[in-house]
Amino acid sequence: MPEVTVLYFAQARDRLGCDRDRVTLPTSADANAVLSAVRLRHPNNAALIDRCRVAVDCQFIDGPVAISDHSEIALIPPVSGG
Amino acid sequence: MHQCGIIDGPLPATLLTPAALCAPAHGAIASFIGVVRNHHNGRGVTHLIYDCYRPMAEKLLADLALEAATKFDPELHATIHHGIGRMDPGQPSVVIHVASAHRVAAFDACRHLIERIKEDLPVWKQEFYDDGTSLWLKGS
Numbered sequence A: 001m002p003e004v005t006v007l008y009f010a011q012a013r014d015r016l017g018c019d020r021d022r023v024t025l026p027t028s029a030d031a032n033a034v035l036s037a038v039r040l041r042h043p044n045n046a047a048l049i050d051r052c053r054v055a056v057d058c059q060f061i062d063g064p065v066a067i068s069d070h071s072e073i074a075l076i077p078p079v080s081g082g
Numbered sequence B: 001m002h003q004c005g006i007i008d009g010p011l012p013a014t015l016l017t018p019a020a021l022c023a024p025a026h027g028a029i030a031s032f033i034g035v036v037r038n039h040h041n042g043r044g045v046t047h048l049i050y051d052c053y054r055p056m057a058e059k060l061l062a063d064l065a066l067e068a069a070t071k072f073d074p075e076l077h078a079t080i081h082h083g084i085g086r087m088d089p090g091q092p093s094v095v096i097h098v099a100s101a102h103r104v105a106a107f108d109a110c111r112h113l114i115e116r117i118k119e120d121l122p123v124w125k126q127e128f129y130d131d132g133t134s135l136w137l138k139g140s
Helices: A010-016 A031-041 A043-050 B054-072 B103-120
Strands: A003-007 A020-024 A053-056 A059-061 A072-076 B003-008 B028-035 B043-052 B077-087 B092-100 B123-129 B134-136
Touching: A003 A031, A010 A043, A010 B123, A010 B134, A020 A031, A031 A043, A031 A053, A031 A072, B003 B054, B028 B103, B054 B077, B054 B103, B077 B103, B092 B103
Parallel strands: A003 A072, B003 B077
Antiparallel strands: A003 A020, A053 A059, A053 A072, B028 B092, B043 B077, B043 B123, B077 B092, B123 B134
């Protein structure tokens, strides 16, 4: 199973206390699978994690996508640009 | 054609005007400039810090320009820039220019682009208040 980096930004980075983690995911994973892996690392911040969207290789995902060791995964908290 | 990007710091004055955006067939340019406010929910704002997932944000801005062209006018030209890092009240944080043959497509595309930025652009605003506290905004 691929081991990948998950990037954290903004309030997620502040609350989780780091800007990334290495997690193991299945070769096909959806957003819930990514959020579950991050929740296991940070069980005290489940509510924050569950409010995030997931991007794989700079694209928002919802349903399952292929994951490899080279996938770049990001947790996207509610955005506030503009 | 389209020009999009993430800029370190407040947007420079050169990006605030739609220079060289028009083609001879264009008859209208609509612009939107977002500016840092000095207040929010009754609190005084001293400054902001914008965080960004830069590779995704730059890709998304380019995708949004193509989306606007598909939706409103295949011949429109769009420039979209968002600043990141520290900004003070009065400084421009986002600027959109859309040139099109007619005003309706230019206005509609410009409005569409800022709304899509608000929905999806991976940029986050941390407000710093005059009482010394700060807060990451959740949506805007």
